[in-house]
Each structure stands twice: as structure tokens, then as C-alpha cells.
Amino acid sequence: MTIAETTAEPTAETTAVATDAGITKELALGKFTDKMLADMRALIGTELRTESCLNNEYATRLAVMRFCEGIGDDNPLYTDAAYANDGPHGTLVAPPSFIFACLGSVQVGWPGLGGFHAETKMTFGAPIRVGEKITANVVFDGFDGPIADSNFGGRRIKDYLRQEYRNEEGELKATFICSRMRFERGEMQARRESRAIEVPHPWKEAEIAAIEEQILAEKPRGATPRYWDDVQVGEEMDVITKGPLGLTDFIAFIAAGAAPIPRVAAHSVALKRYHKHPKWAFRDPRTHALEPVYSVHYNDYAAQLQGAQIAYDVGIQRTCWQIHSLTNWMGDAGQLLALTGQYRSHVYLGDVVRLGGRVEAKEVDAEGRHIVRLVTWATNQRGQQCMPGTAVVALPTRPAA
Template sequence: MTTMDTPRDARVGRELATGRFTDEMLAGMRALIGTELRTDACVNNEYATRLAILRFAEGIGDDNPLWSDEEYAAAGPYGEIVAPPSFIFACLGSVQFGWRGLGGFHAETDVTFHAPIRIGDKITARAFFDGFDGPTDSSFGGRRIQDYLRQEYWNQDGALVARFICSRMRFERTEMQKRRESRAIEIPHPWTEEELERIEDDILAEVPRGARPRSWDDVQIDDELDVLTKGPIGLTDEIAYIASGAAPIPRLSAHGVALRRYRKHPKWAFRDPSTHALEPVYSVHYNDYAAKLQGAQIAYDVGIQRSCWQLHSLTHWIGDAGMVKAIHGQYRSHVYLSDVVRLGGSVVGKEIDSDGDAVVHLRTWARNQRGQNVMPGTATVALPRRSEEPARG
């Protein structure tokens, strides 16, 4: 079939799709609850190679030598390079599934970690549709539902590495667009040179705890985590995250490969009015025009990108001998390009858990320069005890 013969509904338009909730759509999605989803088009990394781990760590701004320095890692608790726990998102960030024509934001993340990812591991990701709540009304974007994808990551030995519950908010784009002006803020943020210098000084002063074990015995309730700073968020930060293998759903592609996919799935893309190029819906994270069609002010960060920052904050604080066992995060407000996000938290509990691990429970936060907590969350980490060997794995 030639271009001129392409049916109108297979052409890509200049707007994002504008579907609506219907009884038929809701019934169809209910019938799919429990389905295992195809992941082939969304897998970015199968193997935790040295370069894949390095590319991902650099893509989230994490320079812990445990992820990249072979000599350093050989002397550490694993005896070799391991991947940061967030590397699972570079294997499979999420899956494009259902809700034809509706917009979406990543709403919440729940992850439990069960085994480290060692260099050379092969990770197999599986995804399941666990259902949805709603529709309900909201002032943020009108009618919405919240759905739940369960993603499991298994290594070559059949061991569960991590389980990720990806919760997304789905909404009607036309309603979200109507409310955009009510959320208007000054963007890009008007930083002064003095403010930027202080931000960069803070970033350069950050040092991971690394090989110095943080003992469970020494941690006290109300202890504060080190503060980690990200930003001002720029276009290259988002490109680096994509290049690391994280997030795109489905994988981003170019030229004829992309065009054939868009002809098959025209709602995956739109035509940019400035360049006349076809762009994926995912470009809301680096294309202001797409972001405005989604009801945002300008381009904004990726939901699970914030969870990667949260995990960076945790591994930075616990040191090489610690282990992150679980995280939870809620995504509130957009983090726009030009924003600065500072991440931290405090200790709210400690115990010996049912696995026999000495764990610390944390309340975590991520605040932007406007004082908004854009990712309230919790975490559980295991720490060595003074009477134990620090090695894990």
C-alpha cells in the first residue's frame, strides 16, 4: 500500500489521541485482568554487561564505583561489579497497554528487591495486568482511573531479582488540557547565577558512603539521610536516561523503523508542527509541544526516573555493604526541565525482620525549589551489624 492509499485512521495527526472513558472500554479492560503482556517491543537490556551497567549509572547521575570500577568492586562485598538496584528499569521500564487514546502518568511505584544483579546476569522480565480502580473524578485531570502492572525480573538461575508494581493514572487528555492554565507556574525557573553556583557546589560535595559500612547498631530513630541533589534538570539529562536503556514504551526508534510502527499504531505518535517530523507520545519528556498536548506546561521528567533518584539516594547513604529491600514512591506534580529536586529522608523504625535481616525503615522525600514534595515515599534497607561480616549476596 502506498502512502496515498493509507487509510485516514492509519495516518498520524498533529495532536495526541483524545479518547474517552466508555462502558465498552472499561468492560474490555476488566476482561483482560490477569493477562500476561507481551514485552518484546519494550525490553532494552537482557544482559547486565559492564557497559550496560555503566551507561545506566551515568544516565541517572550515579558515579558509585561499585557499579563501574572493576578494581574497586573486586575488593567490595560482592567481589565484582554489580548493577545499581534501579537497573531493572533499564531491562524493562514499563509496557504500552490498553486505554486507547487516553493520556497517562506514572502514579506510584512499589518495588521489592530479592537478589543483586551481578555483572553478566541475564534478566528476563515478565509483565501482568493486575487490574484498575475507577473511574473517579479529580480536580487535577478530570475523570481518571488508576491501573496496576506487575513486573517481575528473573535471572538466568531462575531466581527472582525484583518485583515492581507500576501504577499509572489514565485520563482524558481534553480534560487535562482544560485544566493546564490552573496549574501554571513560572517555567523555566528563573535561577540566578549565585543560586546555580550553590546548587553545583552541593552536587560536587556529595560523596557515597561506599566501603565504609553503616552499622545497623549505630542508626537511631530520626537520623537524617544525606541530601542528594538533581538538577537543574536539562534536556541532556532526559536523553541520557533514554540512552541508558530506561523508560521508553515501546523502544524508541528512527526513520523507517519508526514509521512502520506508527503506521501500524498511529496513536503512538503525532506530527510535530515545527519540524514536521513524527514524534512518539513518550516525547512529552523532551518536547514542549507534546507536553502541552498532555496538559503539562513544558517537558517533564519520567516517573520511574524519580525512583531511580530515590534508589541512588538510598545506596549513597547505606554504603556498599547495605541492601535496599523495598521502596515505595508517589509521583506528585510535574518535575519540569529547569527544576531542581533534592532527595532525602529520615529513619522511622528498625528491627530484625522475618528474613533475619537487620533492617531500617525510612520515610523519604523529594522536594523541588518550590517546596513541593514531588515524591513522598518509604523504603526499607538492610544494614550490616557490627558483629557480622559486611559481605552480602
């Protein structure tokens, strides 16, 4: 099918109510209709335009460093040229999650509906080397539903975008299946109080001190190989911790180039875009400033209109943390081959998320790689499992005696 303009149908993160008077203080309260569902079925198989969503075309040294800062990963394999030159790749490489800094994702269709990132499935090729140019192709693969009802937000559907990232030689670096839940905002807002929790979390000083001590003790496996021969089924990964999450943590992710959809802009550039596409923005009643609907990730008012309690994290941001935990565990000589992750509860400002995993199996695959299969998790301070997942990692084997 022909390439579709992503701006033609504003969506969850790019939708607000517009009247004859212009942009309002509310988000759109769209409804599922037979026409909407028919229009979306007609788009299945469409390749989407990505120009307004691109952030980095090249994996430059500074782009990779900025991205690592935005996800809190100081692995020298990605940031220290002298260290990386002596490593298995002979040069700086980007973390597997860097693809999000090239193109986080694209939106299409579902005018007036809300949306949350629901699930991620990824496979990876060879690491991205510093200097490589990365191109993303995005195809709308369809949707399931609508499901008649759910306690979370009434009627909903789950849609699928397939994103493929290649270098200039056409080598596939990663495939990302992005699934989002679409819902009617009015229903989500009506159920918000039933999900009410105390936010931000009331941390005590001693608790914060202990959390920060744990974070400061974290370090990647690094140049010491984790040999497949030594890994035991049932052993657990080292835990990494993110939080208590602050506004700067959320904004640093944007500054890293990993979001949003479309890009955030300021002043006259933003104003011209919002006048051209009024449903991309709303007017904050406290500051009277225009804000993109993406600001649900750093603006409490917008998040509450979306049916959340306060500002919450980005789905792929959580996946970046998952990847950080995996690359820390596997060491420089390991290779991340695949992962999955389901986004279950919101991760709010002030939350702490601990990420870990457990070895479920080890085997030699059809390509002769010595792989380890893991179950992964991300839990918050309330004991909620906010991102159950899986991963497949290839590890080196011990040299023959």
C-alpha cells in the first residue's frame, strides 16, 4: 500500500479537543465507531511516513553519549572510546536501545481516542557501530478488538506497528513490534478514582539513602566475560534500580532523542504546528501555555485528563531500563538477541523501579550460538510487577583448555 501521512489522523499522544474558537483545555473524547474501525482496517499493511518523528539519522559519538545519559547507562563500552577500542567490537558501539533515539515510534489513526503503550517485542542483529546511519521503516500491521469491556478503561483495542531499523548496507539491526492499547478517554477518566493511589510516594529519608546506595553500587559486567558454561538455570541477574523518578529523569529521556511523536518544539515553531493541527495540543489552565498531548509524561494535568493519577513514564523508556539491566549482566562479549515486555501499571513520578531477571534455560540454537533464555521483571515500591518480560542472550563459551 502507499505510504500514509502520520499527521492525517491525530491519535492518543497527538490529540486534543478543538472547537471553532481553537485549542481548548480538554483532550478529545472520541468514541469507537463502525466507520473508525473500517477506516483502520483499510490502513492495514500501510507503510507510514516518519519524517516528523526522526531524531537521529547517525549514531554519532555525541548522540550515543546523550542517549546513554538520558537512560542512566554509563557503560564505558558505549561512552569511552579508549575502553571500547580494546573491546570485542574494536570501536564504540551503541546500546541496543539506541534505535529508539533514531525513531521512537509513529502514530496512526484512532482520532480522539486515548492510548497507552501495551507491549513490546524486539529482535536484534549486530550492534550499531558509532558512525553508522540508521533508517527506520514502519508498517501498520493491524489491530485486535475492540474488546467489549475492561475494568481498566472500558472498551479497548490493541494495535500493532512493525518498525525495522537498517544501516546503509541494508543490514537489519533491530525489529520492534510496538503494541498500543486504544481506549475512550471518557471511560478511562471515569475509572481513574477506582485506581487511586498515593502519589508521589511518601518516601522517608532513610529509604532514599538506601536506594541511592544501591544505585551507586551498580556496575556493568564489562570486560570480564560471562561464559555460557558457567551460567546456571535458576540463577538471578543483578538488580538495577531507577528512581525515585523525577521530572528531570523524564525530560532527560526526551533530550536523549528517544521521544516524542512527533518531536517536541518550542515557541513559534510549536505554535505554527498547533495552529495547523489543533488536536496536537491543549492549553494548560494554570500556565495558559500550549502543551503537546505528549506532556502526559511530565505534566500532571495532562496525565489526569488521560485517566492517570499524575505524570508517568514512556513505555519504551521502561524497555530501555530493561535493556540496561540485560547488557549490564551479559558483559561486553554478550549479545542481546530478543526481548519482550508488557507494560502493566503506570510508573509515576516519585516511583522506584527495580529491574532483574532469572535464567530459565540454556541451549545451543540452530545457528550454533550458545544462548540463555531469561524471564525478566520490573517491580515498583508497591510490589507491583509493572513490566513482566523475557529475553534471549548469546554468551561466549570458555576457550578450550
